[in-house]
Amino acid sequence: MSFESAIDRLDAIVRELETGDLTLDRSLALFEEGVRHLRSASEALAAADASVKVLTEKADGALTLTDFRA
Numbered sequence: 775m776s777f778e779s780a781i782d783r784l785d786a787i788v789r790e791l792e793t794g795d796l797t798l799d800r801s802l803a804l805f806e807e808g809v810r811h812l813r814s815a816s817e818a819l820a821a822a823d824a825s826v827k828v829l830t831e832k833a834d835g836a837l838t839l840t841d842f843r844a
Contacts, residue, residue, distance in 0.1 A: 777818035
């Protein structure tokens with residue numbers, strides 16, 4: 775599942791939970807589903823973070839590509 779899809783589903787789950795018109799069983803099922811989507815989104819963010827590169831300019835004007843965490 776893509777990051778965007780996970781976030782969209784999380785948003786829908788929150789809206790549904792906020793209605794307050796759910797049974798306990800339905801609320802728990804939605805909560806469990808939300809946790810799964812949150813983990814998926816977190817993993818996607820971690821993967822993206824690992825591959826982020828920052829373009830920096832040296833004093834002589836040359837541009838270099840370096841790891842974000844470097």
